[in-house]
Amino acid sequence: MSLSEILRPKIAEAVQSQFGVAFDKIEFQATRKDFDGDITVVIFPLLKLVKSSPADIGNKIGEFLLQTAPQVRSYNVVSGFLNLVVADEFYTESFEKMRQDENFGIAPVTSEKAVMVEYSSPNTNKPLHLGHVRNNLLGYSVAEILKAAGHKVYKTQIINDRGIHICKSMVAWKNFGEGATPGSTALKGDKLAGAFYVKFDQIYKEQIATLIAEGASEDEAKKQAPIMREAQQMLLDWEAGKPEVLSLWKKMNAWVYEGFRQTYENLGVDFDSYYYESDTYLLGKEVVQIGLEKGVFERDPDGSVWIDLTDEGLDRKIVLRSDGTAVYMTQDIGTAIQRVKDFPDVGGMVYTVGNEQDYHFKVLFLILKKLGFNWSENLFHLSYGMVDLPSGKMKSREGTVVDADDLMAEMTSTAKALSEELGKLDGYSDTEKNKLYNIIGLGALKYYILKVDPKKRILFNPEESVDFAGNTGPFIQYTYARIQSIIRKADFDIAASAGRTGLHPKEKELIKLLTQYPSVIIAAAENHSPALIANYTYELVKEYNSFYQSVPIIGADESSDRIFRVQLSKKVGSVIASAFKLLGIEVPERM
Numbered sequence: 001m002s003l004s005e006i007l008r009p010k011i012a013e014a015v016q017s018q019f020g021v022a023f024d025k026i027e028f029q030a031t032r033k034d035f036d037g038d039i040t041v042v043i044f045p046l047l048k049l050v051k052s053s054p055a056d057i058g059n060k061i062g063e064f065l066l067q068t069a070p071q072v073r074s075y076n077v078v079s080g081f082l083n084l085v086v087a088d089e090f091y092t093e094s095f096e097k098m099r100q101d102e103n104f105g106i107a108p109v110t111s112e113k114a115v116m117v118e119y120s121s122p123n124t125n126k127p128l129h130l131g132h133v134r135n136n137l138l139g140y141s142v143a144e145i146l147k148a149a150g151h152k153v154y155k156t157q158i159i160n161d162r163g164i165h166i167c168k169s170m171v172a173w174k175n176f177g178e179g180a181t182p183g184s185t186a187l188k189g190d191k192l193a194g195a196f197y198v199k200f201d202q203i204y205k206e207q208i209a210t211l212i213a214e215g216a217s218e219d220e221a222k223k224q225a226p227i228m229r230e231a232q233q234m235l236l237d238w239e240a241g242k243p244e245v246l247s248l249w250k251k252m253n254a255w256v257y258e259g260f261r262q263t264y265e266n267l268g269v270d271f272d273s274y275y276y277e278s279d280t281y282l283l284g285k286e287v288v289q290i291g292l293e294k295g296v297f298e299r300d301p302d303g304s305v306w307i308d309l310t311d312e313g314l315d316r317k318i319v320l321r322s323d324g325t326a327v328y329m330t331q332d333i334g335t336a337i338q339r340v341k342d343f344p345d346v347g348g349m350v351y352t353v354g355n356e357q358d359y360h361f362k363v364l365f366l367i368l369k370k371l372g373f374n375w376s377e378n379l380f381h382l383s384y385g386m387v388d389l390p391s392g393k394m395k396s397r398e399g400t401v402v403d404a405d406d407l408m409a410e411m412t413s414t415a416k417a418l419s420e421e422l423g424k425l426d427g428y429s430d431t432e433k434n435k436l437y438n439i440i441g442l443g444a445l446k447y448y449i450l451k452v453d454p455k456k457r458i459l460f461n462p463e464e465s466v467d468f469a470g471n472t473g474p475f476i477q478y479t480y481a482r483i484q485s486i487i488r489k490a491d492f493d494i495a496a497s498a499g500r501t502g503l504h505p506k507e508k509e510l511i512k513l514l515t516q517y518p519s520v521i522i523a524a525a526e527n528h529s530p531a532l533i534a535n536y537t538y539e540l541v542k543e544y545n546s547f548y549q550s551v552p553i554i555g556a557d558e559s560s561d562r563i564f565r566v567q568l569s570k571k572v573g574s575v576i577a578s579a580f581k582l583l584g585i586e587v588p589e590r591m
Contacts, residue, residue, distance in 0.1 A: 002515065002518075002519065003038075003039055003071065003086065003090070003515070004028045004039065006069070006071060007026075007028075007039070007041075007065070007069060007071070007072075007084070008024075008026050010064075010065060010068055010069045011026050011041060011061060011065070012024050012026065013064075013068070014060070014061045014064035014065060014068075015046065015050075015061065017064060018060045018061065018064060019046075019049070019050045019052070019057075019060075021049045021050060023045075023046060023049060025045060026041065027041070027042040027045060028040065028041060028042070029042060029081075031083050031084075035076070035078055035081075035083050036076055036083060036085060037075075037076065037083030037084055037085050038084060038085060038086040038508075038512060039083075039084050039086065040081050040082065040083050040084070041058075041061065041081070041082040041084065042080065042081060043057050043058050043061075043077075043080040043081060043082055044080040047080075054077070054079060054080035055077050058075075058077035058080075058081070058082040059077055061082055062075035062076075062077065062082055062084070065084065070087065071086055071087055071090045072084050072085070072086065072087070073085045073086060073087040088501060088502050088503040088508065089501055091503060091508055091511045091512065091515075092500055092501060092503065092511075094511065094515055095511045095514070095567075095568070095571070098514060098515070098571060099567055099570075099571055104517065104518070104571075104574070104575070104578070105148070105517040105518045105520075105521055105575065105578060106148045106521070106578065107148065107149055107150035107518075107521075108150060109147070109150055109151065109152050110150040111150060111151045111152055111347075112345070112347075113152070113345055113346070113347025113348065113375075113378075114151070114152040114153060114154055114343065114345045114346050114347065115146055115151050115152070115153050115154070115346070115347070115348045115349070115350060115378075116153075116154045116155075116156055116339055116343065116346045116348070116349045116350070117139055117142060117143040117146070117153060117154070117155050117156070117349075117350040117352065118139065118156050118157060118158065118349065118350065118351050118352060118353075119135055119136055119138065119139020119140065119143075119155070119157060119269075119352035119382075120132060120135060120136050120139065120157040120264075120269070120271075120352075121135075121157045121158050121159065121160065121353070122157075122159060122160065122260065123160045123161075123163075123165055123166070124159060124160065124161045124166055124190075124193065124252075124253050124256040124257075125165045125166050125168065125169040125193055125194065125197045125256075126169075126190065126193065126194035126197050127188065127190035127191050127193075127194045127259060127263070127403050127404065127405065128190070128260065128263050128403075128404040128405075129402055129403060129404055130387050130389070130402040130404065130407055130460065131354070131386065131387055132404055133267065133387075133404050133407065133445070133449065134384060134387050134449050134458070135352055135353075135354070135384070136264070136267055136269045137267075137269070137446055137449050137450055137530075137583075137584060138352050138382060138384055138449075138450070138454055138530065139155070139269075139350075139352035139382065140155070140268075140269040140270075140584050141450055141530040141533075141582060141583050141584055142350060142352070142382060142528050142529075142530060143155050143350075144581070144582045144583075144584065145521060145524045145525050145528075145530060145533065145582050146350075146525050148521050148525070148582055149521055149522050149524075149525035149526075151525070152345065154272045154273060154343055154346065155270065155271045155272045155273075156271060156272060156273045156274065156275065156339070157271055157274060157275070158274075158275040158276070158277060158280065158335060159257075159274060159275070159276050159277065160277045161253055161276050161277055161278050162238065162277050162278045162281060163235070163277070164231055164232065164235050165197070166249070166253075167231040167232075167234040167235045167238065168196075168197055168200040168201075168231050169193045169194075169196045169197045169200065169252065170196075170231075170234060170245075170248055170249060170252060171200060171227060171230050171231045171234055172196035172197065172199040172200040172203070172227075173193075173196045173248075173252065174248065175227075175230075176196070176199055176203075177196065180192065181255070182255050182258070182259075188258075188259040188262060188263075188405065189252075189254070189255025189256050189257070189258050189259040190255070190256045190259030190260055190263070191259060191403070191405075192255060192259075193252055193255060193256050193259075200227060200231070203227050204225055204227050204228055207221075207225040207226060207227055207228075208221040208222055208225050209221075211224060211225065262405075263404050263405055266405070266408055267404065267408065267442075268442070268584050268586075269584065273342070273343075275335060275338075275339070277331070280331055280334060280335045280338065281326065281331050282326065282331075282334075283330075283331060283333075283334025283335055283337070283338055284319075284326060284330035284331055284332070284333040284334025284335070284337075285320065285324075285326050285330060285334070286334075287330075287333055287334055287337065287371065288305050288319055288320050288330065290371070291305075291307070291319070291367075291370075291371060292305065294371070294372075296367070296370045296371055297319060300322075302322040303322040303323075303324075304318055304320060304321055304322040305318070305319050305320035306318050306319065307319060307367060307370075309363065309366060312366060314359075314362065314363060314366070317329060317363050317367075319333070319367075328360075329360070329363065329364060329367070332360075332364050333364065333367060333368065333371075336349065336364070336368060336373075336379075337368075337373070340373075340375060346375065347375050347378055348375055348377075348378025348379060348380070349375075349378070349379050349380070350379075350380045350381075350382050350528060351379070351380070351381050351382060352382040352384070353381065353382070353383070354383070354384060354385075354386065355383040355384060355385055355386075355455070357381070357383075358381065358383055361379075361381035361383075362381075364379075365379045365381075380528060382454060382528050383454065383455060384454040384455065385454070385455060385456050385457035385458065386457055386458075387449070387457075387458045387460050388457060388458065388459045388460070389402060389459070389460060390459070390461065407445070407462075408441070408442060408445065410462060411441035411442060411444055411445045411462060411465075411466065412437050412438050412440075412441035412442070413437075413441070414441060414444075414462055414463060414466045415436075415437045415438075415440035415441035415444065415466050415474070416433075416437040416441075418466055418468065418474075419433075419436070419437060419440065419591075422468070424591065428590075436588055436590075436591065439477070439586045439587075439588050440466070440473075440474050440477060440588070440591070441466065442585070442586070443473035443474060443476075443477050443580070443585045443586065443587075444462075444465040444466040444472060444473045444474050445462075445465060445473075446473065446583055446584055446585050447465070447472060447473030447476070447534060447583065447585060448460065448461075448464075448465035448472065448473065450530040450531060450533075450534050450583050451471060451531055451534035451535055451538070452531060453529060453531045454528070454529060454530075454531070471535075471538050473585060475538075475541065476537055476538060476541045476576060476580070477580075477585075477587055477588055477591060478591050479541045479544060479545060479576065480573055480576045480577065480580075480587040480588070481587075481588050481589065481590055481591035482548070483544075483569045483570065483572060483573035483576075484573060484589045484590065485590070486553055486554060486566060486569050487566060487569065487570055487573070489554055490554055490562075490566045492559070492562065492563065493563075494563060494566045494567055494570065496563055497563075498560045498561075498563040498564035498567060499560050500560055500561075500564045504550075504551055506543075506546060506547040506550045506551055507547065507551070507564070507565070507568060509543055509546075509547070510540075510543055510544060510547050510568060510572065511568070513539065513540050513543050514540070514571060514572065514575060516536070517536070517575050517578075517579070520532055520533060520536045521533070521582070524582075530582070530583055533579050533582050533583060534579075534583060536579065537575075537576060537579040537580065540572060540575065540576065540579075541576065544569070544572045547568075551565065552565075553565040553566060553569060554566065
């Protein structure tokens with residue numbers, strides 16, 4: 001039981017006893033560094049119920065706690081804040097419990113309903129890029145955090161494997177590919193498809209320029225360019241099931257899927273299920289009829305079907321065109337319903353999609369609610385900002401995106417250069433070095449992205465992310481490795497009882513931070529924010545390094561100090577490893 005859970009009923013009892021009022025909305029804060037105390041009770045909310053000064057209220061509650069709560073050693077009141085100094089025994093007992101808990105902070109699965117987390121959802125006309133990296137890291141980490149908070153989780157994605165953008169790559173390969181394959185070009189399949197997407201755009205621009213030079217307007221040239229008309233015809237042929245088009249589509253998609261698989265493996269993310277737009281794009285059309293019967297949708301004179309959301313502050317949204325074809329919204333409605341059919345225990349969904357789709361998901365969730373699906377109350381759009389580079393915005397058509405594979409390779413290379421510069425890898429084999437470079441490089445990339453609140457835009461700087469000092473992945477990994485070194489050097493039984501009651505202030509601060517880990521996981525799950533885990537870990541590491549610099553550990557005079565401080569170090573290390581696992585980051589035993 002946490003300190004706040006222990007103190008909350010005691011404080012409510014104090015308020016009832018001293019002032020004769022019932023009050024349970026007790027607010028706690030961490031005590032500010034410049035005041036004496038371990039936990040602070042905010043007095044101000046009580047002023048609405050009790051006609052007395054904040055100092056008088058605080059003092060009376062404090063005196064009551066001294067008599068009834070053995071955890072409270074002393075108190076002081078500053079303005080409207082009651083600062084409580086907690087007895088060392090509470091922290092030593094708390095530490096002993098967490099030390100013996102191998103799964104400290106990680107809750108067992110308790111929810112009957114599952115959460116489905118969707119992320120990645122790429123197009124099959126190009127490789128994954130930096131934007132996809134943020135999407136994948138966020139989605140994967142949120143799924144792992146939800147699991148750690150006691151939820152059953154399914155990870156999924158929908159692959160956008162149809163449409164005009166796919167046909168552009170197909171047309172370019174058909175006209176200019178000369179039979180090229182991943183095997184003949186030594187290119188990953190997704191990169192090969194992406195190269196032809198870029199090729200299409202080059203030819204398209206050339207044809208537009210030619211048509212304009214011949215007297216056509218820009219709009220006419222864009223519509224009449226032969227290669228665009230060929231792509232549009234190929235899309236019609238695909239929808240009509242033309243065998244040779246389907247054959248090419250299947251062949252090129254298979255190349256891309258294998259390329260994606262390799263990227264996901266290298267990035268360290270996985271999925272429990274896959275959905276494909278080619279299977280789902282007709283889903284939802286039958287739901288439109290149900291919506292019409294329920295009065296949720298309305299049919300216009302031209303035959304198109306709409307939903308009017310103006311009363312909810314939105315607008316009218318089309319769900320079926322006049323020619324009977326579906327729009328993306330219809331497809332997303334149908335896919336959500338299909339997922340619950342496929343996984344009947346799903347009670348909520350998280351969609352990891354960039355913030356340019358904020359409006360789309362507001363409409364989607366509202367439509368599903370109006371259609372009467374109970375699980376629609378538990379839908380969440382994990383909206384995130386774009387990732388920018390010092391060189392500017394990425395553009396897929398022009399081939400100026402930062403390829404995910406290239407980025408991971410660059411991060412590993414940067415980690416190698418900095419590690420060699422530090423010169424601390426004597427005795428490592430080449431295999432061990434390369435593994436370490438990869439752990440550091442990917443850790444730097446993941447941490448740099450995940451430490452930022454998802455809603456914020458990121459300016460990604462690869463070199464800054466691999467810095468071995470400051471709020472970076474490598475800094476935290478280095479501290480973990482330092483702790484493992486301490487444990488290896490300990491030539492005594494670190495499992496023995498230390499028999500400690502009193503605490504050094506630095507020991508106490510560390511234990512206070514450690515006790516917060518379970519609540520940080522819960523908060524991160526509720527807010528769908530890996531940044532809370534990342535920044536908690538950084539604060540823990542900063543506090544540990546201050547402890548490391550302030551007190552002797554293995555060299556302590558007293559045996560009880562040596563044992564306790566190594567035990568404390570070990571637990572800090574295990575929490576770092578646990579937190580980083582939730583972020584999808586490995587920790588090295590040596591650096």
